[in-house]
Amino acid sequence: MFAWLTRKITNAMSDSMMGRMLQDPYTENMFSMFPIARKIGMQNIVEAGMRAESGKPIERPLGSPVVLSPWETLLFSPVHLFRMPTQDGVEIQTGVTIGSAANKPLHLEIPVLISGMSYGGALSLKAKIALARGASMAGTATNSGEAPLIDEERKEAKYFIGQYNRGGWMNTPEQLSRLDAIEIQLGQGAQAAAPMGTESHQIGSDMRKAMRLKPGEDAVIHSRLTDVNSARDFIKLVERLRKEYGVPVGFKFAASHYLEKELDIAAEAEVDYVVVDGAEAGTHGGPTILQDDVGLPTLHALSRTVRHLNKLGVKDHTSVIAAGGLVSPGHFLKALALGADAVYIGSIALIAMMQTQMNKALPLEPAPQSVLYLGKFKGDLNIEKGAEHLAKFLKSCVEEMKLAAYALGRTDLAQISRENLVCTDRDLARFLEVDFAGFSHEEQHLAREGLQIMPEIILEGVVEEEPPALRKVH
Known part of the structure; x- marks a missing residue:
């Protein structure tokens, strides 16, 4: 009886809904939300509601969904006879040196590093410890992000890169002397150099103590370093840090169309390494306009960076670290082939570290609530499991x-280069200075000249003999 009644009610409701959908004018029809959503987009509808509620810039976690770097158009070229594949059993070398010209270069076992994600401003202490421990297990470095030096994190990190940052929290001799590399943070791909901060009421006592903040004081990331108001100031800063600490001194910036001008100054300063952070980079929660509409795609930025450093004649002793939206072993290796010495990963490292632990937040809360400083489930993160999962992820990627x-x-x-790549997009191939997949290596001039026809039918003065089968027909 109950089943029959349920079917009758459901059928009546369905008939009524279908009738209204097919008969009501669009202005009164619920179906009108479908073309509206197609036109405006569900993401824009939701974000409009958030703006209307708060009246403040909204902050989206883990970066932009807009991905403009067409990594999928690049393919590696395997060999068989032209050059023999490497004999199985031969050990493939994976080590990399960051800042070879520094007094104390940074030697890593793998070329995949954990990017800057700050304690307090972004991640919880447990998350930072897990990242540091996992990176150490894999033989690579982790990065402080725009934060002070945290003893628990430093203890777990075999190789530790600290950011000389715009908040001023890692800029004291006591902290700088404990770093394996110093990274001057001038901006980042997902936020550029816009001023950011954490309001006082969101700062716990542990974070306040680490940042040396007064009660009621906000944690502010300025648009500039307080001691850098000109290119000359930056050059002097690099010179001082290299002289006083001996470790590699690099700088991180948000990739932009002024990239070459920024690199000219960096080269004059004799930085040991450059971090080029593309527009696809992640962040714990940056304003959407800075994520979606500012910067330069990682692929284009990396290629231009390497080309310009080569032009300046400094690439051999200036390491390049590519960052921004790199999520797979293929991405990592393609970045190396295009001239990067190493890559930074952030968002995908968090995903790997959380693995099944994200279920502690899902489905009632989004997964990042397990690792963010203000996350509702940050206390539930198992550090040991997180570190193990991250280390296994890094190992898996390097093995691939x-x-x-x-x-x-x-x-x-490090031997893999542009000559090992082809590109299925002719314009991009020309820009990246790799072979276009539509022509052989010897015929690449045809791609550069923009010819649309196949080479075998443009040979002048060659008249092919008519096939025998056709002669018989005549």
């Missing part, structure tokens, strides 16, 4: 990169 090296006939990831 090594397999690609075997197929390419290389014995070191």
Whole structure:
């Protein structure tokens, strides 16, 4: 009886809804939300509601959904006879040195590093400890982000890069002397150099103590370093840090169309490494306009960075770290092939670290609530499991990169270069200075000249003999 009644009610409701949908004018029809959503987009509808509620810039976690770097158009070229694949059993080298010209270069076992994600401003203490421990297990470095030096994090990090930051929290001799590399943070891909901050009421006692903030004082990230108001100031800062600490001194900036001008100053300052952070970079919660509408795609920025450093004649002793939206072993290796010495990963490292632990927040809360400083489930994160999952993720990625090296006939990831790539987009191939997939290596001039026809039918003075089968028909 109950089943029959349920079916009758459901059928009546369905008939009524279908009738209204097919008969009511659009202005009164619920179906009108479908074309509205298609036109405006569900994301824009939701974000409009958030803006209307708060009246403040909204902050979206883990960066922009707009991905403009077409990594999928690049493919590696395996070898068989032209050059032999690397013999199985030969060990593929994966190590990298950051800042070879520094007094104390940073030697890492793998070229995949954990990007700057700050304690307090972004992540919880447990998350930072797990990232540091996992990175150490994998033989790579982790980064402080725009934060002070945290003893618990430093203890877990075998290799630790600290950011000389616009908040001023890592800029004292006591902290700088404990770093394996110093990264001058001038901006980042997801936020550029816009001023940011954490309001006082969101700052716990532990974070306030670490940042040396007074009660009621906000944590402010300024648009500039307080001691850098000109290019000359920056050059003097680099010179001082290199002289006083001996470790590699690099700088991180948001990639933009002025990239070459920024690099000119960096080269004059003799930085040991450059972090080029593309527009696809992540953040714990940056304003959407800075994520979606500012910067330069990572792929384009990396290629221009390497080209310009080569033009300046400093690439051999200036390491390049690519960052921004790199999420797979293929991305990492393609970035290395285009001239990066190493890559930074952030969002995907958090995803790997959380693994099944994100279920502690899901489905009632989004996964980042497990790792953010203000996250509702930050206390539930298991540090040991998180570190183990991150280390396994890094190991898995590097093992896949090594397999690609075997197929390419290389014995070191650093040997993989542009000549091992082809591109399915002719314009992009020309920009990246790699071969276009539509022509052989010897015929690449045809791609550059923009010819649309196949090479075998443009040979002048060649008249092919009519096939025998056709002669018989005549």
